[in-house]
Amino acid sequence: MAVDTQKTLLFCAAAAVRLLLFTVFPSLPSLLGGRVEISTPVTSFKTLQEGLFLYSHNVSPYDGGVYHQAPLLLPLFSLLPNPSIYPFATNLLYTVIDLLGANSLMQIAESCQSTSPRLFTSPRKDLRWSNIAIGASFLFNPLTIATCIARPTSALANFFILTSIAKAVQGASITSVLALSFASYISLHPVLLFPPVLILCYDVRATQLKMAPSPLKFAFIHISGLVIALSALLCLSFLLTGSWEFLAATYGVRLLLPDLTPNVGLWWYFFTEMFDSFREFFLGVFWLHMASYVGGLMFRLRRQPLFVIATLLGIFAIFQPYPSIADTALYLAFVPLYRHVFPLMQYSFLASSTLLYASFLGPAFYYLWIYAGSGNANFFYAITLVWSLGLSVIVGDSLYAVLRDEWEVERPEMRGKEVRRIV
């Protein structure tokens, strides 16, 4: 009962902070919504408004060439009153999405999948933070709050990803696949999470049923589930817009990167500098690079599927074509689940200071470039490199820590020893 009270308090406090920020600073949403660090061309709330306007005037929302988001978002948001006049309903929706996401995160924490999945039990499994602390670290993360206030649609995708994983750790594998297909429908790249989510579902089901179901049959059922759900969503979109042009305008833009608006990622600068003849080749290389982590991580960390998912989310936050701090916020939500390997991480201070420095220098350099006119694009790009470096250090360091944790189960005598290269 005490936990429930704490949870209610936490959720009330988080909702109060968000609604207070929305009400006390009415210009904050549009200010943050215009920041390139939060809103990308494929998630921005402003372009969603544009699409919504065209949609409600019976013009194809993709006609203006501005709207690059999924078609089914339009009927959802057209149910809400116009956010420029009555923003409360929209604000409430985004607040509720955050709270539901936090709820899912707390369910994931509760399942202990991070410390003791089916095939492995960490020797440090007793060192963990309470679910409340993990939920609070997500809800009160400034990046999450900024995302919620700026209202990009990546908040929705994050919510579906969290739901999918929460359902997976509870063994509701079909619901999990359904939620993941929603997330993939909204922002494409979560489809890469399907293999580790499938393995996670399989492990949980095997634990629950006391005997492992046939892997092939299990995979077949869920892959068909994903295909059916995705095709249903795409067909529904086709029925809604009356043509298939939405495919090129949404997934085409994510795949081919025609809009080179700056963001915190690594793609935009690279592709502005590139000769057109190499563009296709490097698009292929960049996507292949991002996707290639899925297979490798799954083989190496077969015993900890949740950690594969977490690491992939970190990799998406760095290497996807249109990343924003919303993706970073989602990744950072998963890091506290691995509290037990924190003592093994060696660069936590370095990485968090790097992120802290980058999050202040980034806006400063963007200001120098765009507003003061006394800097240039290289200033901002240098800082996005530092930001990505900080994130990669966290990803790499946590990977090292988890591998070391696994290794110490096999070699208990090596606990506390320094790693050294043996030639």
Next chain:
Amino acid sequence: MALISSILALRRDARILKLPPYLSALCIIVGVVWLLVLPLNEYSRNTYVSENALLPGQVHTYFTGSEHNIFRAYRHEVAGLVDKPLEEKTQKLGDILQSSGLKVATQKYEYHSSGRTISGQNVYAILQGPRADATEAIVLIGAWTNMDGVVNHSGVALVLTLARYFKRWSLWSKDIIFLIAGDSTAGPQAWVDAYHDSHSPASIEPLSIKSGALQGAIAIDYPAGPWGHRFDKLHIVYDGVNGQLPNLDLFNTAVSIASGQMGISCTLQRMWKHDDSYQERLQTMLRGMISQGLGHASGPHSSFIPYHVDAITLQTVGDGWHDEMSLGRTVESLFRSLNNLLEHLHQSFFFYLLMQANRFVSIGTYLPSAMLIAVNFTITSIALWVQSGRPKQDPTPTSTDKIPSKTDMVAVKQDNMIALIPEASLAVIERSLFLPLAFVSSAHFLGLAPLYIFNNIPEAVLTPAFHTITALTLLLPHLTAYTLSLFHRPSRQETTLIQCLSLLLVGMFLSALATLNFSLSFLVGICAAPLTFVRPIFPPPASGGSAASSTFVAKNRIPLSLAMSALLSVVNPMVIIVGATRYWGADIVDVLVQAAEGWHVWGLWTQVVVWLVWWPAWFAGAVVVAGSVFAVPETETGKAKT
């Protein structure tokens, strides 16, 4: 991997941990010395005009002869308007501009700050360039009163004469806007805000006619009365709001035209006499840095710079033989140069320190000095972080025979060498981060209180408010430390972590700030430097035996802590503000009123830096030191873990 692990092993070396204070001190010394060598010929450069299109001084100027009579007539018209009501004055100035065949409009503005109302009216006229397509414009400003509140008789008259004169030329390929602002700060600010549609419509009127993107602005400050006054030099004022500077090309063009073509010598930063010696260069540079660091508006041009419109003010100084016509020809030639521009000024530097009218250093040369100051905080912060993770050490034994024989040793083998290391120096203890994080973030939020109070209370209560807040600031660290000590907090480790996080934040803010406003970052960094070197003195553990409590530091713990507290009180932001205003003979209320006006009118950010960066850092440092006075010996030991 080997390299990384040997670096990781290095961080546990006890000698490395002793190094950071010296390293920090070295950073500060090098940073300051770096600044001091900049005026030398080897480190500064002669200025040069890098934009080819400007061609300064390459045209013949025709502003002579009969224009002088017109100027004198206008000067008498202006003198006749001084005591007239605002509406009549505006009407008359508008009529004069209209009679030259220009489109005229007016703008009313009203600002409220510190319980005062700043209001006035701007008159402006647009000359449509005969060869222009209304996409670009340059601005000539004559504020009705200058920065000292003196009526700008000849300046306004010169703007009116030049408006009439420019209208007759067919060679303008940009529109020219003549702006007679109601005063030198609020008026131009209201006008330029409204020009870019970012004004608050409740108190500032929108502009009824506009032209294209502003390419540059020149303000004239020539307060000679109706009978004229011959001047000696041109004082070129170039500081913008928040320390932003105009492109150096504009400054160079003005200097090159005035001194090269017209023979008027130029000066800057109120250095009326400048014979190019080291001291005078240094003094000019330091005055420039203080002006930039304060970030206040220094003339009618200052409001334009945040909108990326390069602007300067030409101010006449001294008694000499140059008359209004030389100034008019200088402005004419300057406008002909700006008229040549093919694109926005971008070639030359935006970040520079000037030390004489034709000598400067660019950002690449001077930035390391502020960065070194900022880095000193980061170095100490990292050192404190490492220190906070080390298990508490046993008190140093006084003689060797007391070495406990049962110290756990670990054999470390690397590259065929074996070393025995006490296990304790390898262990990292868990850090309890909650209290330090909460403390540092609430200290930074607490800074919002003085920021809000000083920007929003009326002028009459500013003096008592300032003294109250100064007293509170000096007392608060002790009160906080005492209150925390009642709960037996913060522990040794938490104290170290508070200082670590606070210094980390200062280092971060100052290095970000150094890219925006070098001088402010440098000045705050120097003033906050003592925070790097103060350390809490912990009481020896209760069970620690007599050896630990017999050292000098342990015996004089409380006097030493009080001495450090006193030292910190001297470098408290409030005390430094009071000292600085006394030194320059300014009145503290004036400074606060200016700052509040800056906040409400110009969008000044200096006080944000003072209250949300410097003040919280000082507060955290002072609490850490004051904690030693109230600290009680600890008995529990930190949990060691791998």
